[in-house]
Structures are given as C-alpha cells and as structure tokens.
Amino acid sequence: DAKTTQPPSMDCAEGRAANLPCNHSTISGNEYVYWYRQIHSQGPQYIIHGLKNNETNEMASLIITEDRKSSTLILPHATLRDTAVYYCIVTRVSTSGTYKYIFGTGTRLKVLA
Amino acid sequence: NAGVTQTPKFQVLKTGQSMTLQCAQDMNHEYMSWYRQDPGMGLRLIHYSVGAGITDQGEVPNGYNVSRSTTEDFPLRLLSAAPSQTSVYFCASSRQGHYDTQYFGPGTRLTVL
Numbered sequence: 001d002a003k004t005t006q007p008p009s010m011d012c013a014e015g016r017a018a019n020l021p022c023n024h025s026t027i028s029g030n031e032y033v034y035w036y037r038q039i040h041s042q043g044p045q046y047i048i049h050g051l052k053n054n055e056t057n058e059m060a061s062l063i064i065t066e067d068r069k070s071s072t073l074i075l076p077h078a079t080l081r082d083t084a085v086y087y088c089i090v091t092r093v094s095t096s097g098t099y100k101y102i103f104g105t106g107t108r109l110k111v112l113a
Numbered sequence: 114n115a116g117v118t119q120t121p122k123f124q125v126l127k128t129g130q131s132m133t134l135q136c137a138q139d140m141n142h143e144y145m146s147w148y149r150q151d152p153g154m155g156l157r158l159i160h161y162s163v164g165a166g167i168t169d170q171g172e173v174p175n176g177y178n179v180s181r182s183t184t185e186d187f188p189l190r191l192l193s194a195a196p197s198q199t200s201v202y203f204c205a206s207s208r209q210g211h212y213d214t215q216y217f218g219p220g221t222r223l224t225v226l
Binding site: 034036041042043044045049101102103104105 | 117146158172215219222
C-alpha cells in the first residue's frame with residue numbers, strides 16, 4: 001500500500017485559505033487519494049477524494065499533481081471550526097475486491113483568530 | 114438514519130477481563146471496519162469485513178476477534194484485555210467499492226488497568 005507523508009502541524013489565519021500538502025510518491029495507478037479530518041476526539045469525517053483530476057466540493061478542493069506523487073487539500077476560507085487533524089490516505093481495491101485505508105499521523109491544523 | 118453507532122462510550126476493564134465492543138450501522142453498508150487510535154497517533158486498522166460472513170485482518174489484529182453474522186452488526190471482542198489495549202476504538206462502514214467514503218462512529222474509550 002502506498003504511504004503518505006504530511007507535515008505534523010500548520011497554522012492558518014481565520015478567513016484565509018489553508019493549504020495542506022501530502023506526499024504519496026509511491027502511489028499506483030489505481031490508487032485514490034482520500035482526505036479525512038478529525039475534530040477533537042470525534043470519529044474522522046470524510047472531506048474529499050480523487051484519482052487524478054482536481055476535485056471540488058462544498059468543503060474543500062483537492063489538487064493532485066500530474067505525476068500523482070503529491071496532492072494539496074485547500075480549505076478556501078478557514079474558520080475556527082476547521083481546527084482539526086487532517087489525514088491524507090491512499091487506498092486501492094485489491095484483486096479480491098477488498099480495500100482498506102491506512103491512516104498516517106496527519107497534519108494538525110490550527111486556525112487562528 | 115442513526116448512521117454508525119457504538120456502545121459503550123466509555124469502559125474500564127481489569128487485565129484479563131473480556132468484553133465486546135458493539136458497532137451497528139443502519140445504512141445497509143457492506144464494508145465495516147474497526148480501528149484503534151492511541152494518543153498522538155493516527156488510526157490503525159484492526160479487522161475489517163466486506164460483507165456478512167467475511168472478515169479479514171488489518172494492521173494490528175492480535176488480541177482481537179471479530180465476526181459478521183449480519184450486515185448491520187460488527188462486534189469487536191477482547192478475549193483477555195491487556196493494558197496495551199488501552200485506546201480509543203472507532204468503527205466505520207461504507208458501501209462496497211474502492212471509491213466509497215467511510216462513515217465513522219463516535220468511538221469507545223477503553224482503559225485497561
């Protein structure tokens with residue numbers, strides 16, 4: 001399974017865009033990039049995912065480089081409620097049809113007032 | 114829909130005791146999984162299931178048993194609790210497919226003395 005590397009922590013001013021990088025240099029062609037976040041001790045919450053094209057939803061944008069070795073999660077207007085640990089995950093379906101997520105240690109984003 | 118529910122929310126055990134953590138989902142999801150999260154670390158996959166009657170091991174399966182007799186329920190059993198199993202346990206579910214997002218429960222905080 002492809003591994004991911006993220007910076008341990010980042011700060012962002014409230015109202016500004018938060019750009020969270022993720023390196024996944026060993027990603028394979030059929031592996032998706034997923035982003036989740038965990039606020040306090042709650043269960044992780046899905047944010048967005050993509051394969052090779054950039055994606056956008058109501059929460060965030062995902063930019064994947066052309067070689068797919070890295071990606072960036074963008075929160076366009078960060079609020080205090082976006083303070084959380086953000087996890088970048090690479091996952092794929094195996095030949096038996098199963099798949100699993102491998103979480104890393106994530107990036108702790110602190111949004112500052 | 115209640116989504117993914119977990120019981121109990123908190124539990125204290127003595128070394129050697131056994132117990133079952135309950136997980137249920139009402140979304141008719143085929144895929145269910147159990148993770149543990151230790152302080153300052155990401156989530157680690159314990160066991161997962163791709164459907165009723167089918168289970169498989171994740172990263173850290175030792176000391177835990179699972180079964181999947183119905184689509185809705187996926188209990189996690191600790192046969193002989195050890196202090197190393199002190200952790201927060203999260204259950205998750207998703208529809209079958211590598212592109213599907215996972216929905217996490219609120220977690221069970223377990224302390225083994």
